[in-house]
Amino acid sequence: MNATVADTLVLARRNLKRIPRQPDLLVAYTIQPVMFVLLFVFVFGGAINTPGYDYVDFLMPGIIVQSIAFGGFVTALGLSEDVKKGLIDRFRSLPMSRAAVLTGRTFSDVLLNCLSLVVLFAVGFAAGFNFIDSSVGQVILGIVLVLLIGYAFSWIFALVGLFSSSPETANSIGFTLIFPLTFASSVFVPANSMPDGLRQFAEANPFTTWSDAARSLWIGTPPHTDVWMSFVWCAVFIVVFAPLAVARYRKVAAK
Amino acid sequence: MTDDAIVVEGLEKSYGNVRALCGVDFAARPGSVLGLLGPNGAGKTTAVRILTTLLRPDGGSARVAGLDVVKDADALRAKIGLAGQYAAVDENLTGFENLEMVGELYHMPRAEARARADELLEQFDLTDAAKRPAKTYSGGMRRRLDLAAALVFRPPVLFLDEPTTGLDPRSRLSMWETIESRTEAGSTVLLTTQYLEEADRLADRIVVIDHGNVIAEGTSDELKDRVGGERLEVVLEHVGDCEAAVSALAELSDERPTLQGTTVMAPMRRRSGVIADAVLRLQSAGVAIDDITLRRPTLDDVFLALTGHRAEEEPEGQPERAEEVAA
Numbered sequence: 249m250n251a252t253v254a255d256t257l258v259l260a261r262r263n264l265k266r267i268p269r270q271p272d273l274l275v276a277y278t279i280q281p282v283m284f285v286l287l288f289v290f291v292f293g294g295a296i297n298t299p300g301y302d303y304v305d306f307l308m309p310g311i312i313v314q315s316i317a318f319g320g321f322v323t324a325l326g327l328s329e330d331v332k333k334g335l336i337d338r339f340r341s342l343p344m345s346r347a348a349v350l351t352g353r354t355f356s357d358v359l360l361n362c363l364s365l366v367v368l369f370a371v372g373f374a375a376g377f378n379f380i381d382s383s384v385g386q387v388i389l390g391i392v393l394v395l396l397i398g399y400a401f402s403w404i405f406a407l408v409g410l411f412s413s414s415p416e417t418a419n420s421i422g423f424t425l426i427f428p429l430t431f432a433s434s435v436f437v438p439a440n441s442m443p444d445g446l447r448q449f450a451e452a453n454p455f456t457t458w459s460d461a462a463r464s465l466w467i468g469t470p471p472h473t474d475v476w477m478s479f480v481w482c483a484v485f486i487v488v489f490a491p492l493a494v495a496r497y498r499k500v501a502a503k
Numbered sequence: 504m505t506d507d508a509i510v511v512e513g514l515e516k517s518y519g520n521v522r523a524l525c526g527v528d529f530a531a532r533p534g535s536v537l538g539l540l541g542p543n544g545a546g547k548t549t550a551v552r553i554l555t556t557l558l559r560p561d562g563g564s565a566r567v568a569g570l571d572v573v574k575d576a577d578a579l580r581a582k583i584g585l586a587g588q589y590a591a592v593d594e595n596l597t598g599f600e601n602l603e604m605v606g607e608l609y610h611m612p613r614a615e616a617r618a619r620a621d622e623l624l625e626q627f628d629l630t631d632a633a634k635r636p637a638k639t640y641s642g643g644m645r646r647r648l649d650l651a652a653a654l655v656f657r658p659p660v661l662f663l664d665e666p667t668t669g670l671d672p673r674s675r676l677s678m679w680e681t682i683e684s685r686t687e688a689g690s691t692v693l694l695t696t697q698y699l700e701e702a703d704r705l706a707d708r709i710v711v712i713d714h715g716n717v718i719a720e721g722t723s724d725e726l727k728d729r730v731g732g733e734r735l736e737v738v739l740e741h742v743g744d745c746e747a748a749v750s751a752l753a754e755l756s757d758e759r760p761t762l763q764g765t766t767v768m769a770p771m772r773r774r775s776g777v778i779a780d781a782v783l784r785l786q787s788a789g790v791a792i793d794d795i796t797l798r799r800p801t802l803d804d805v806f807l808a809l810t811g812h813r814a815e816e817e818p819e820g821q822p823e824r825a826e827e828v829a830a
Binding site: 343 | 552555556557558559577578580581583584585587591592593594595596600604605607608609610636652
């Protein structure tokens with residue numbers, strides 16, 4: 249077990265070293281979420297009605313949930329590259345922990361997501377976002393929740409990365425699968441403003457549960473479902489997708 | 504033979520309907536270099552992947568450094584080094600960081616991993632490039648870094664899967680020199696290659712494999728005897744000189760020289776002095792020479808001699824044919 253932790257840290261450090269060396273990845277991590285915030289607040293903001301709250305206050309928790317969920321795409325990218333370039337073979341021929349290739353990835357995502365979070369909050373505050381009626385404990389609980397969502401999605405992206413033939417397809421598969429899911433939820437607009445059918449879908453969508461939970465913790469909205477339910481969703485995603493990713497990793501690696 | 508560093512018995516592996524290995528046997532003495540020679544798709548890489556625990560065999564057994572590749576896989580990984588044909592280095596890390604990472608993954612203390620990285624970069628002539636990301640390296644430099652990574656833990660058994668495929672001739676030569684200086688250090692090496700020249704230069708024993716079967720085994724000299732050694736090729740200036748050239752060269756060769764257009768070909772037993780000798784004989788016979796070369800047998804020649812087909816061709820009924828030859 250000690251070896252797994254040590255190997256995870258070695259590989260996480262390796263994953264993080266590439267970020268400042270690949271400016272395009274750094275852009276994906278910082279500029280892209282900033283662009284989303286600015287577009288939604290200033291372009292769509294005027295047209296979206298969020299009774300009782302400024303749109304920027306309504307939007308920020310949702311957009312943070314969405315951005316952090318997507319943070320795991322670095323895992324998809326990195327894993328499909330490692331498979332393609334034969335690094336997985338090197339790792340598997342070493343007397344190291346077998347799990348570390350995946351845990352190293354998902355762990356470095358958590359650290360990267362912390363960086364994203366700093367950028368997102370900075371832009372949010374600059375665009376007029378404020379915590380409303382929330383204690384320090386609630387703010388922190390919200391941050392823990394968001395990082396946990398990011399961690400769960402890292403496992404989904406790990407699976408995507410191991411299924412893709414190239415880093416490019418990993419990227420597009422990830423976005424095609426998850427992007428619509430975030431729009432058909434309360435991430436950007438209140439679910440009750442949606443037409444029948446879509447509304448029921450949005451209400452069942454975990455992104456709605458997560459966004460509403462973050463809102464209730466950060467701006468004091470009544471949560472659509474309980475906050476604990478959003479943690480349950482994270483647990484469900486991790487319990488389902490981590491073993492799938494591990495199984496897929498074994499299969500890919502043994503070719 | 505139980506003290507052999509590599510023992511492979513009846514090894515089998517299939518991918519779907521494709522039989523990659525159809526019951527392969529070979530062995531390598533400790534401290535020796537075994538060359539696994541064969542064309543693309545012969546099963547060389549499959550064998551290496553099984554021996555390095557990356558792949559489980561369907562049948563047969565293999566022991567490396569006394570350890571079973573399936574049952575003792577975990578323990579075995581601490582005793583082997585692998586350098587593959589795709590130069591598995593992290594392009595975003597520097598040369599130093601790549602080696603440091605591998606050392607740490609062998610659970611070496613950090614200071615030791617760093618010292619070892621410096622030492623290997625020095626040995627592999629990469630010190631100047633140590634702080635540059637590997638993506639800026641040339642193909643030859645990447646292969647050297649990959650090989651250095653395989654040596655971090657001083658493994659007693661080293662697997663090199665086509666270490667020079669795709670390299671330009673100069674990088675290939677420097678890679679050979681690097682491998683030679685490593686094999687002198689006493690580790691057992693299994694080397695796969697498509698080039699007879701490479702196996703000839705680096706390997707003590709050569710196993711020729713084709714379509715998942717061992718079709719020949721022996722030292723480089725033994726194999727060349729089966730192929731017929733080297734061949735002198737003389738291109739004549741005048742077609743009319745053919746008969747004179749054939750009789751002038753007949754004494755140099757065991758077999759009667761053959762003709763192909765204006766080219767006279769004669770198999771040779773020895774190498775040294777043959778060209779000078781041939782030029783003298785042809786001159787005194789009054790034959791004008793356009794070109795003269797001593798051609799070493801290629802993988803194609805080996806295959807032609809052993810299987811009756813060329814290495815690159817894929818005629819029908821291939822696997823059956825190879826099995827007949829093996830039997």
